[in-house]
Amino acid sequence: MKIASLIVEFDENRGEEIKQALHPFKNLTIYGEKDNKIVVVIESEEIKDLTQTIDQISAITFIKSVTPVYISEL
Amino acid sequence: MKLTRRELLKYSAAMAAASAIGLDLPVPKDLVAKETAEKWVKGVCRYCGAGCGVYVGVSKGKVVAVKGDKDNWNKGFLCVKGYYLPQILYAEDRAKYPMLRKGDKFVRISWNEAMDIMVSKFSQSIKNHGVDSVAFYGSGQAYIEESYFMNKLFKGGLGTNNIDGNPRLCMASAAVGYVTSYGKDEPMGCYDDIYHADCFFIIGSNMAEAHPVIFNILNERKKKNPGVKVIVADPRKTLTARIADLHMSFVPGTDLAILNAMAHVIVKENLYDRNFINDHVVFKTIKDDKPAKVTFEDYVKFIEEYTPEMAEQVSSCPKDMIIQAARLFAKSKATMSLWCMGLNQRTRGVWVNNLVHNLHLLTGQICRPGATPFSLTGQPNACGGIRDAGLLSHLLPYGRLVVNEKDREEMEKFWGVPKGRINPKPGPTAVDIFRKFNAGEIKCLWVACTNPGQSLPNLEVYRKAMAKDDTFLVVSEAYHPTRTSELADLVLPSALWVEKDGTYGQSERRYQYLEKAVNPPAEARPDFEVFVEFAKKLFKALGREEEAKKLFNYKNTEDIWKEIMEASRNTAYDFTGMTRERLKKEHGIQWPCPDINHPGTQRRYTVKYGDPLVKKFDPNAKDISFYGNKADGNKAVIWLRPYKGPAEPADKDYPFILTTGRQLEHWHTGTMTLKVAELKRAAFKAQLEISPRDAAKLGIKNKDLVKVTSRRGSIILEAKVVDVPRDGVVYTNFHYPDKLINMLTNDAYDALSKQPEYKISAVKIEKA
Numbered sequence: 001m002k003i004a005s006l007i008v009e010f011d012e013n014r015g016e017e018i019k020q021a022l023h024p025f026k027n028l029t030i031y032g033e034k035d036n037k038i039v040v041v042i043e044s045e046e047i048k049d050l051t052q053t054i055d056q057i058s059a060i061t062f063i064k065s066v067t068p069v070y071i072s073e074l
Numbered sequence: 075m076k077l078t079r080r081e082l083l084k085y086s087a088a089m090a091a092a093s094a095i096g097l098d099l100p101v102p103k104d105l106v107a108k109e110t111a112e113k114w115v116k117g118v119c120r121y122c123g124a125g126c127g128v129y130v131g132v133s134k135g136k137v138v139a140v141k142g143d144k145d146n147w148n149k150g151f152l153c154v155k156g157y158y159l160p161q162i163l164y165a166e167d168r169a170k171y172p173m174l175r176k177g178d179k180f181v182r183i184s185w186n187e188a189m190d191i192m193v194s195k196f197s198q199s200i201k202n203h204g205v206d207s208v209a210f211y212g213s214g215q216a217y218i219e220e221s222y223f224m225n226k227l228f229k230g231g232l233g234t235n236n237i238d239g240n241p242r243l244c245m246a247s248a249a250v251g252y253v254t255s256y257g258k259d260e261p262m263g264c265y266d267d268i269y270h271a272d273c274f275f276i277i278g279s280n281m282a283e284a285h286p287v288i289f290n291i292l293n294e295r296k297k298k299n300p301g302v303k304v305i306v307a308d309p310r311k312t313l314t315a316r317i318a319d320l321h322m323s324f325v326p327g328t329d330l331a332i333l334n335a336m337a338h339v340i341v342k343e344n345l346y347d348r349n350f351i352n353d354h355v356v357f358k359t360i361k362d363d364k365p366a367k368v369t370f371e372d373y374v375k376f377i378e379e380y381t382p383e384m385a386e387q388v389s390s391c392p393k394d395m396i397i398q399a400a401r402l403f404a405k406s407k408a409t410m411s412l413w414c415m416g417l418n419q420r421t422r423g424v425w426v427n428n429l430v431h432n433l434h435l436l437t438g439q440i441c442r443p444g445a446t447p448f449s450l451t452g453q454p455n456a457c458g459g460i461r462d463a464g465l466l467s468h469l470l471p472y473g474r475l476v477v478n479e480k481d482r483e484e485m486e487k488f489w490g491v492p493k494g495r496i497n498p499k500p501g502p503t504a505v506d507i508f509r510k511f512n513a514g515e516i517k518c519l520w521v522a523c524t525n526p527g528q529s530l531p532n533l534e535v536y537r538k539a540m541a542k543d544d545t546f547l548v549v550s551e552a553y554h555p556t557r558t559s560e561l562a563d564l565v566l567p568s569a570l571w572v573e574k575d576g577t578y579g580q581s582e583r584r585y586q587y588l589e590k591a592v593n594p595p596a597e598a599r600p601d602f603e604v605f606v607e608f609a610k611k612l613f614k615a616l617g618r619e620e621e622a623k624k625l626f627n628y629k630n631t632e633d634i635w636k637e638i639m640e641a642s643r644n645t646a647y648d649f650t651g652m653t654r655e656r657l658k659k660e661h662g663i664q665w666p667c668p669d670i671n672h673p674g675t676q677r678r679y680t681v682k683y684g685d686p687l688v689k690k691f692d693p694n695a696k697d698i699s700f701y702g703n704k705a706d707g708n709k710a711v712i713w714l715r716p717y718k719g720p721a722e723p724a725d726k727d728y729p730f731i732l733t734t735g736r737q738l739e740h741w742h743t744g745t746m747t748l749k750v751a752e753l754k755r756a757a758f759k760a761q762l763e764i765s766p767r768d769a770a771k772l773g774i775k776n777k778d779l780v781k782v783t784s785r786r787g788s789i790i791l792e793a794k795v796v797d798v799p800r801d802g803v804v805y806t807n808f809h810y811p812d813k814l815i816n817m818l819t820n821d822a823y824d825a826l827s828k829q830p831e832y833k834i835s836a837v838k839i840e841k842a
Contacts (some may be wrong), residue, residue, distance in 0.1 A: 004081045005091035031088040031091070040091075
């Protein structure tokens, strides 16, 4: 099991929309928000699934960047 | 219910990301100490030099929980390491009995046998080869009482300066930096300055991981005050750098040019404080190998060549950034600099420390709330136990020096030993103690509370020295085996942390008492008890039993604490008001604290902000007085320090610079944090960070095994391809005993501080 934390940066005043858009992602937990950035943690069995999830998050409208910070293995 | 491994890892991951954006995460319920403890004992965290106040929860004779002390400077906050402290006491590999080497094995012996063997070896060595044939290597993790005692035994009792401590490897350059710039060691500022600063200049410190609680306060300051600027100068995009308004990346070892260039801009743009300079500063350079006073005009001439363009050429840090940093530094209402090993572990460590102080002195950004140069400390008692109590081979307690006749006479009188007992020649420093051990000049070495078999640079040479058959190595340790105790001839089991009582002194001159909370396991004993017993028996073996009765007449740590307080009287450290009773009740006290009613001193060298010693040492001072530097009229020194590169720059054979450091979950050589299951699961192996561009050039993919080779050795590590180190720089942690990173690092050291250049080693990288 891989665990990764990400900083998701989004356009100003779009926090609620982004959180709603992230809601359907399985194995994704939102930890907090500050200055147009959300801290999320995603879990997956394989690295490629993590990468895929990051790509999908990056494609959400109003998201400016997705920065992986920390990846760990269970 | 226990926090699951999965939840802990998720929390650790989230905390890392949250730190990067300055977000405070609530602590998971399972990490919050349980209120079911039978009693709560006041103490201090065992790890870094931040010195977070804790309460230790005890139930049925065991430590069951730890919580932050809300009334201490850390306001109840701890980092993830702190919450898991109880586990370090109950690791399976705790050293429980004295163990003697017999061939390749260790056999259990009694304390009496251990003491007899030690006393016999040390006394025979002294009788046959003189006092300089024995040595002690101490620690910034030992209590003040322990370090002060060993210093007295060696320097005052035996008359040898063969005693040094591991802060030589982490803090010596900062200490000599303060001494050369202000006359006396230790910061004049405090953590409270973080609440007042408008500009932070963080250089050579990844405080988000190495000092997370201090970093969180800084983050909070920035979060609540958007005008606050953070400048981070670091060759890596660390978690600390991610909150920076200005991240100055540079080629490791070139920061002297950058700092002189910042001074150049400050002078050129007339951003300096002429009045402050006139009143409180002298200028010095080195002429004919001696310090010589020069003028402000000489200084201006000296920094003329350090244009931002020149600094850019040397360092690759863009000149516009250097100019911007200089302006932010000088124009801010209050600028606080924070630094750590990135400046200290260098062959020009003292010089680069001086250059940071220069910026504060040029601009008058000093001695008022928020304006201060503040050196962060690596170990919980490097300041109190080693720098202040004088357990370095050139020091005597509380700012006194072995080379100074008056200081020697003062301590000889204070200790009641004959005039001339203290050797006027500084002893060997950390690396040199092990060099002499290797050469057989030192025949008996006692290592206590530290792990040089993993932490010394150019490690293989010194591991061989420790493993030699013709010398005698004693290791006092809480765990066995460690990478040092495995090489010992005799291992003595030590009580750990709150299994004994004593005092710690952290980075902001705050002394805090740790009460004993539980008993140590099996036959482990407090080092203080062992030291005193050894001293008495050694002196008996040397035919000096009567002298020992006077010198080492302590029943407990409180007896020696009274003597330690007295040793500080009439010095710039004066803490004669810090009685045990007060330390037990209060949440740390900052020196100077010259009488029992004094509350302690947040900011030194200023009458306005409450330093009680200014008027004592400089009666005519109106406000600021750098009274530690009487020789220069109580003024501080701006030094003319030229740019010099590292001892081992990258070249065609070794084209990368290896730099090392800490990560959030672990501390030092991992003897404690790697015993905490949750921390170990979160981070369990050393990896080599390499930039994506460098990795692509070498055909290295993430998780490939790579061979890292310096002029001193090779090691295989897993590659972590990540956009953190700048191109040409690779990085790894030094925590892991299965990967002895210090086999690769350089033991060349600073000529003034004798601190080795861990931070810069030239290496080559190949796919393994």
